Amino acid sequence: MSGFVPFETLDENKISANQSRNLHQPIPREAALDMLFQHIQPIGTETVSTESALGRVLSEDVYAPVNLPPFNRSPLDGYAVRANDIAGAAPDNPVVLEINREITLENVGQSKLGKNQAAAIMTGSPFPSGADVVIKLEDVKKTDNKKIRIFSSLPAFSNYCFAGEDIQKGELVLDKGSVIDPTSVGILAGLGLSTVAVYRVPKVVIAGNGSELVNVHGQLKPGQVFDSNSYSIAAYVQKLGASPIYAGTTGDSTEMISRKISEKIKTADMVIMTGGVSVGSRDLVKEALLLLGAKILFHRIAMRPGSPALGAVKDGKLIICLSGNQSAAFVTFHLLALPVLAKLMGIEAQQLIGTTAVLYNDYPKASKLRNFLRGRAFFDNGTLKVKISGKQNPGMIHSTLYCNALIDVPAKTPYLEAGEQVDILLLHMPGLHPDWLPG
C-alpha cells in the first residue's frame, strides 16, 4: 500500500498509463541481482584491533608472520633426551641417564643437552638443542635427584612438536573477504597480530513508505498499522555487521519521499525501502526516484511473493525498494538486498547457500510464477527436511518467524507433495557461514 492516494488515480486508464511507463519488465531474481552487483562501488578500509574485530570483514589476506608453534616443543610433561642414548632400553635393561641440573624450565629452550643426559620438560616447553625425544613422566624412574632410568626406546622426534607444524610462517591463514569469526580472532591473537585490516562498516538507510505506517513509538489512527518491515530489516542489517539508520516512515507524496531519500543518501552507502512499489497502485517510489534523478535498474521481478521490487542507483549508491507486504519484504530482502549488502561489505560469500531437501508437508496450491515459500529446515537423522511454515499469504508475517529456508518452487508447479525433493535456499546470513559450503 503506497498511502492514501486520491481515488481518481485508481481508474484503469491511469493504471495502464503507469504500466506503459514500466520500461523494465519482470526479470528473474538472478538477473536483478546481477544488475545490482554491477553497481556496487568499493568501500574503504580501516585498521581495527584484534579484540574488536569480531564480525568485521578482512580487506586483505592474512599470512602467518611467525610459526605456530614458534619453536620445537614438547607435547607432554617428562624428560627430553637423545633417541640414540636410549636405543637399547628395555624393561630388563634400563638405560640410566644423568639429569642435567643446569637446564631449568626457564632456560630449556636456550640450553644444550649433552650425551647420556636428560632434562625435565613440560608440555609446551621448547626442546633443548641435542634432545630429539621426550619420555613421558610416567615411563621414567628416578634413582635419585641426579639420575633417571628409562625402560623402552623411542624413535627420534617421537613426542616432538615441530615449529610451524600447526601454522607455518608465510602460510595463508585467513582469506580476504571472510568474516572474522571467534576462531579467527584467536588465531590472529595467537600469531601476535594485534591489529587487522578490514572493510569499513557501511551505513544503510531504511525507510517504510506509506502514510498508513506508524513507527512503534507512535499512536495508530484508524486504518493505520505499525511499521514492522523497517525494524526487522534494520535488525538483519545489524546482524550481518552493517550499520542500520532508521529513517522513519515517509509520507504519501513523491516530493516527500524524494526529499527524504535525497537527504539520507548523502551520509549513507545504500538505501533499503519497503512499500510504495506496487505496480497496481500508484508507484510513488518510482516517481520519487525519477524526480531525484536516480537511474532505475529494474522494476518487478518474475517471482512471488514480492514481484514489485525495484532497484535503482543514485550517485553510485544503490536503492532497493521492496514490497510492503511483510512476507514479501522478508523474501525479497533475503534474495536481493542481503546479497548486495554482503558484497558492499566486502564479504566474498554473498550468496545464500542452496541445497535440496525433502519436503515435510503438502502444499496443495498452484504456483503460476516462481514461488519462494517460507519454510523451516531441520535434520532428521542426517537428512535435511523442510517444513512449509504456516499460511503463505504475502501480507502475513507469521510464516517468517523461525523461517530459516526458502523453498524455490518453479513456475507452473501445480502442487507439492510431502516426501518430494525440493530446492531450498538457507537463510543464515551470507558470509557468516562459509563453512557450510560443500567440499
Add this chain to the structure above:
Amino acid sequence: MSGFVPFETLDENKISANQSRNLHQPIPREAALDMLFQHIQPIGTETVSTESALGRVLSEDVYAPVNLPPFNRSPLDGYAVRANDIAGAAPDNPVVLEINREITLENVGQSKLGKNQAAAIMTGSPFPSGADVVIKLEDVKKTDNKKIRIFSSLPAFSNYCFAGEDIQKGELVLDKGSVIDPTSVGILAGLGLSTVAVYRVPKVVIAGNGSELVNVHGQLKPGQVFDSNSYSIAAYVQKLGASPIYAGTTGDSTEMISRKISEKIKTADMVIMTGGVSVGSRDLVKEALLLLGAKILFHRIAMRPGSPALGAVKDGKLIICLSGNQSAAFVTFHLLALPVLAKLMGIEAQQLIGTTAVLYNDYPKASKLRNFLRGRAFFDNGTLKVKISGKQNPGMIHSTLYCNALIDVPAKTPYLEAGEQVDILLLHMPGLHPDWLPG
C-alpha cells in the same frame, strides 16, 4: 602448560600424591554439564527498547496485545462491494453498482457501504462495514465517475483479510528464553510493542593461566607464546550475546591466580579460564581455587581432547577451567562452557544440536577414550556430510578454523572409514538456531 614450576615438583611421587588428591575421577561430559547446570543462579531482568533488542533473550513470553492485521482489510487494490449485490453477475450480464463518493481512502474503515454500492479500496485498507468482498481493479469497468460494472460473482469474504488472521490478539507469539532474532524484532514492532523484557547480559571473566602466555600487545620472551584461547573465547562469548571481560594472563603461582579470580569474580557472573588444569603437571588452578574457598565440582572429563577440565563454584558463580591446548580449549569450550553460559543467559535451547552425518574422509587412528574430532559439515545434495579438518593434535589451532561440527567418536573405536555414519554436534551457537531443531 601451567607455568615454569620448580623441577622438584615433577617427580613421580609428587604426581602420585597429586593424583590421590583428585577426589573427582573423570566423569562423562554430560554428567559434568549437569553438575554445572545445577549451580547456575537466575540472572536478573531488564526492559529494553525493541530497536535495541536484537540478540537479547526474552525473560517473558510475549502475547499479541492486538490483532494482526488490526482490522478486516483488503489484500488488493479494487472496489469493496457486497457479495449479495453481485450474485448474478456474468460477462453478458454485468451488475452495475453506484460508487459511494463519500467513502474516501481516509475514512473507508469508519464508513458504511449501502446496498448496490461500491467503494474504492487499496491493498491494506480497512473494509467499510457492509462490504464483504473486493473486486480486483482489473475486473471492473467504470462507466463514468459514478458507476462501475462487474462481470462475475464472488462468494462473500473472497479477497478479504480478517482481523487477527495473521496473529490473533492474546496469542503466544514469542517464547520466554528465545533469542530475539531480526524477524522477532519486526514482529514486536508490528504488534506495537516498543519495549521488551529481557534477561540481563552476564559478564564473563576470561583469563589464560601460565607465565609462558603473553597477550597480543606484548613481546615474547624465549619459550613464550601469544595467548590465543582468551581472545577466541572472548569472541565466542560476545557472539552469543554476553559481555566478555579479558582479565589477561595470570602468573605462575597459586596465590596470583587465586588473587586474580577473587578480584574479578566480584563484578562478574562467571569465569572461564584456560591452562593450568592438567593433572600430569602441577595443577595450580585447582590449588588456587581451593585457596579461594571455591567448591570443586569435577576435575577431568572422560573424553579427548581436553580431559583435564575443571568445574568449580564460588559465591554461587561458576568457574570453568579448560585445557590450554588450543583445540582442547575449543572443544571443551563448546561442550561445557557454552551451554552453561547459554543457560546463565536464560536461553532455553542451550544444547548444541546433534544429528548424524556421513563421514567424508578416513580417520585411521584409534580412539581409546571418547574422542571429539573437529570437522566441517556441509550439504551434498541434501545429505549432511562431515569432513575431518586437518591434524587433530590437541595443541594445534588450525583444525578449529572453519570447524562447524564435532564428531563424537565412542571410546574404543579402532578407526573411522569414509562413508560411515557418525554422530555430530553442530557448533552454531545454541539459542540462535532453535529453528534447526526437528519438527
